[in-house]
Structure formats: C-alpha cells, structure tokens
Amino acid sequence: MASIRLLQRKLDGAIIFREPASDPIPAYAILSHTWGNEEVTLQDMEADADRSKTTSKAGWAKVQFCADQAAADGLQYFWVDTCCIDKKNAVELGAAINSMFQWYQNAARCYVYLPDVSKSEGASGGRAWEEAFRTSRWFTRGWTLQELIAPRMVDFFSAEGHRLGDKSSLAGEIQEVTDILGRALRGDALSSFSIRERRAWAERRTTTVEEDEVYCLLGIFDVSMAVIYGERRDRAFRRLEEEIHKLYKGIHFEQYAVGFSLSSFPEAAQFVAREEELSKMHELLHGHSSRAAVVLHGLGGIGKTQLAVEYVRRHKEKHTAIFWLNANDEDSLRLSYRGIAQQVLQCHPSTSVLSSVDLSIRLEHYR
Ligand SMILES: Nc1ncnc2c1ncn2[C@@H]1O[C@H](COP(=O)(O)OP(=O)(O)OP(=O)(O)O)[C@@H](O)[C@H]1O
Ligand SMILES: [Mg+2]
Structure with missing residues (x-):
C-alpha cells in the first residue's frame, strides 16, 4: 500500500498538507463524492498556490465540508481524492489507484457528500429527501462502490451538509438501490461473496474514463495490477480476470x-x-x-x-x-x-x- 498524502486542518482553520513523516498515519476522515466541474487539484493546494483562486472553485465547498466535519468528529486529518493525489504523476496515480480501497478501509470515518440531495434543517416533511437519496448520482458511479463497501463507518450528508444517516441506519434504502446484501454493508469479508456477486454490484455503475470501470474494482477483488490508461476497457477486463484467476484458482x-x-x-x-x-x-x-x-x-x-x-x-x-x-x-x-x-x-x-x-x-x- 502506498503511503497516503493527508490534508490537515489547523486549529486556526487553515488547510495544509501534512508533513510527510515516518511516524504512523494518524486517524483521518475520507471524502466520498462524485466528480463535478472545477475540482480542486493538488497543485491548487500547494503552499505557493493562490488560495483565493482555490477557494473560489466550485469544488472547494466539499473540501471545506470534509475539513469541518472531520473537525466536528475530532479528526484534524482528512483525505479528498481530487487534491490529495498528484494526477500529473502517472506512477503516483497508479499506486494510489491500487491503494485506494485500503485507504477507504483504514479511514476512521467516510463522509459521502451528495449535492443532489437536499435536506433543510428542521423541515416538517420528515424524510422527504429519501427519494432524492435513492436516485442520487452517487449510486451510479464506479468508484463509489468501494467507498461504500470499504470503510467501517460511512455517513451520508445532503447538499447543505446536513447528516442524513449512516450506512447502517440507511442499510434498507442502500440495499434497495444497489442490490448489495446487508452483510456486505455491515463489513463481512469480501471473500465470502462470490466473484459473480461482486461483479453484479458494479454492473450498473459507470465511470467517466472507460478503463476506470475496471480499475475501480481492484480493491473489491483484492487484486492489484498496472494502471494503463489507453488500453481500453476490454483489455483491462481481461487483465483483471487473469489476476482474479491467479488469486481464486479453481473457483473462478x-x-x-x-x-x-x-x-x-x-x-x-x-x-x-x-x-x-x-x-x-x-x-x-x-x-x-x-x-x-x-x-x-x-x-x-x-x-x-x-x-x-x-x-x-x-x-x-x-x-x-x-x-x-x-x-x-x-x-x-x-x-x-x-x-x-x-x-x-x-x-x-x-x-x-x-x-x-x-x-x-x-x-x-x-x-
Ligand atoms: N446503429 C447503427 N448505426 C449505423 N448503421 C446501422 C445501425 N444499425 C444498422 N445499421 C445498418 O443497417 C444495416 C441493417 O442492420 P441490421 O442487419 O442490424 O438489421 P436487421 O434488423 O437485423 O435486419 P434483418 O431483419 O434483415 O435481419 C446494417 O448492415 C448497417 O449497415
Ligand atoms: Mg438481422
């Protein structure tokens, strides 16, 4: 597993990268979201970047949300995929993709930010947001599968940053939308689910880049492989199958x-x-x-x-x-x-x- 580059929210609210250190990785929160316009990049977060430009980007809101929610939960460190991976560095990106399942697994908390689900504080409509929750874009994306499965604690938040529930309290709804069994949501070992079952979880999900449809499943199948953008989906799938075959000889x-x-x-x-x-x-x-x-x-x-x-x-x-x-x-x-x-x-x-x-x-x- 590659080492994780964390962000730190200082007591004065400033957000900086954690100094790379040899000491153990501190407890951290991790964000789960779907990509939109104007995401904050690693370069935007560097010390010499123009922060007023960074914070005026549309994607800043979720970074700030994650920092604040982590602080509320007593965590000063957090990780957001948009800006904690140097996507210009192919080696780093490949290592990150192969480590990401574990990064989600090891997070103290995972926050799912759903901009397409609105819940006003103290609304009289009770759980009126549920319909929007069920049809949220978040359930249709490839990468969010491991973000749902891997972390122990997954909390869901509305566009306004209001808590909707967690993967345990919303298990019924999640199961309905995803067909993922409750015991998978509760953290049963992935090895207790057949390859076919695990593949079915990903079936109706898509990714922006076609190869990602395969790369986002590495952790779900507990395999690692080289990330080669441009190889096309089919070839990536063949390589994934080979890896799975090596791992699960005979029951493939x-x-x-x-x-x-x-x-x-x-x-x-x-x-x-x-x-x-x-x-x-x-x-x-x-x-x-x-x-x-x-x-x-x-x-x-x-x-x-x-x-x-x-x-x-x-x-x-x-x-x-x-x-x-x-x-x-x-x-x-x-x-x-x-x-x-x-x-x-x-x-x-x-x-x-x-x-x-x-x-x-x-x-x-x-x-
Ligand atoms: N989606 C498409 N895009 C471009 N061309 C198409 C498309 N679908 C069909 N065609 C063209 O129309 C021709 C006839 O299509 P096709 O053979 O799929 O029809 P069919 O309904 O199966 O015909 P039949 O009833 O005779 O079996 C194809 O050879 C192809 O050139
Ligand atoms: Mg025909």
Whole structure:
C-alpha cells in the first residue's frame, strides 16, 4: 500500500498538507463524492498556490465540508481524492489507484457528500429527501462502490451538509438501490461473496474514463495490477480476470467460459450508438438475478442485428458464454444448436450433460 498524502486542518482553520513523516498515519476522515466541474487539484493546494483562486472553485465547498466535519468528529486529518493525489504523476496515480480501497478501509470515518440531495434543517416533511437519496448520482458511479463497501463507518450528508444517516441506519434504502446484501454493508469479508456477486454490484455503475470501470474494482477483488490508461476497457477486463484467476484458482467463473468472437459479424461502418435501447436491454437482462430474455423485433434492416452485436461488444466480459443462433429457418436453428454443443464440448470436454450427444450425426436424425 502506498503511503497516503493527508490534508490537515489547523486549529486556526487553515488547510495544509501534512508533513510527510515516518511516524504512523494518524486517524483521518475520507471524502466520498462524485466528480463535478472545477475540482480542486493538488497543485491548487500547494503552499505557493493562490488560495483565493482555490477557494473560489466550485469544488472547494466539499473540501471545506470534509475539513469541518472531520473537525466536528475530532479528526484534524482528512483525505479528498481530487487534491490529495498528484494526477500529473502517472506512477503516483497508479499506486494510489491500487491503494485506494485500503485507504477507504483504514479511514476512521467516510463522509459521502451528495449535492443532489437536499435536506433543510428542521423541515416538517420528515424524510422527504429519501427519494432524492435513492436516485442520487452517487449510486451510479464506479468508484463509489468501494467507498461504500470499504470503510467501517460511512455517513451520508445532503447538499447543505446536513447528516442524513449512516450506512447502517440507511442499510434498507442502500440495499434497495444497489442490490448489495446487508452483510456486505455491515463489513463481512469480501471473500465470502462470490466473484459473480461482486461483479453484479458494479454492473450498473459507470465511470467517466472507460478503463476506470475496471480499475475501480481492484480493491473489491483484492487484486492489484498496472494502471494503463489507453488500453481500453476490454483489455483491462481481461487483465483483471487473469489476476482474479491467479488469486481464486479453481473457483473462478472462467471455468464455465466458452470463447466467443465477434470478428465474424459485420460491423456497421459508422455505428450510431443507440444508447436508450442498449441501456434498456441492460436493465432487462441485468437488473435482477433471475433468468431473462429480451426480444428485438422490427422490420427487416431496422438494425436488430447491429444492436445485438453492439450489446455483446459492450457486455461480453460480464458473461461466461455467449452464443449466436441463426433462426432464419428450422434447419439453421438446429444447426446452430449443434454448433453450441460442439463449442461447449470443445472448451469443456468433461461436460456430462452433453456427453451423450453424437455430434457427427446428420441433421435429419434430429427431426
Ligand atoms: N446503429 C447503427 N448505426 C449505423 N448503421 C446501422 C445501425 N444499425 C444498422 N445499421 C445498418 O443497417 C444495416 C441493417 O442492420 P441490421 O442487419 O442490424 O438489421 P436487421 O434488423 O437485423 O435486419 P434483418 O431483419 O434483415 O435481419 C446494417 O448492415 C448497417 O449497415
Ligand atoms: Mg438481422
């Protein structure tokens, strides 16, 4: 684990970086938020920076909020990802990404700042903020998953800085929104959740940079790997899977994997993303744990095949196997099923359910 660069709120309210020292890391609070415009950077916090410029940035409010809340909880040190990592230093950034889960885990308290949830002090509406809480952007982002899971104590705050509750008192709501079991929120070891379960937690979350969809999961799977921006999501996922495989030999979901290639499918020269349909499909197929089917129908040439291909391209790493069937007529469908049996047996020769299938048999015999 890389050493953490903390901010310190002095008694007079001034905020400075903690002197790098060899003594043990003091107790600290940690901020969890979603990135917005005008975030405060490490350079903005340096001693020679123009502080009036720094404090006039939109992102300053949450830094100040974190400092004040930490002080209220008796903590003079705190950490905010926007300004406590030197993002211009690729080595430092890589080390930070590989350490961040532990940094959240080791924090005395974690404050979740939700600018899209408003709660006025003493409002008569009771818990009117709950609806906004459920639909907060915070639940849709990749990085916030580990920020919810890793720390022991997670407190949620409204845009005004009013406390909404903690991950224990809001467990019911959080579970509803995230599908994360209560025992994971209570701090049960991540190793007691299958890889598949943990992957499901991240499924509907997104990140601004595509590779981050993978890098934000390193701590969740307890692996580390080099951070290579530009490698693309798919390659990063492959590397993540390799790391997971090394760690969880034998119980890895890859043991059910059947290779699938998209190379034989024609790709539209200028694919127009159909985000609405794609996310609807994803919601229908992944929003739950039961079996599901989505049927794409419409006139010939309307783009059904391309839509399916794009869906597979985006989500193939979330599946152990993907099969393509030709259902133009009965014969092609039968041939497709035979092809699937062949593929499964090729990858998993010991699959007992298919061992009685005679693949050399001619098509007519299936009728
Ligand atoms: N999203 C898209 N962006 C750009 N071009 C597209 C898109 N979807 C489809 N096309 C173009 O339209 C053509 C027909 O699309 P596609 O084969 O997906 O339709 P289909 O509904 O599956 O047709 P059929 O009913 O004949 O199977 C494609 O070859 C492609 O060139
Ligand atoms: Mg088609």
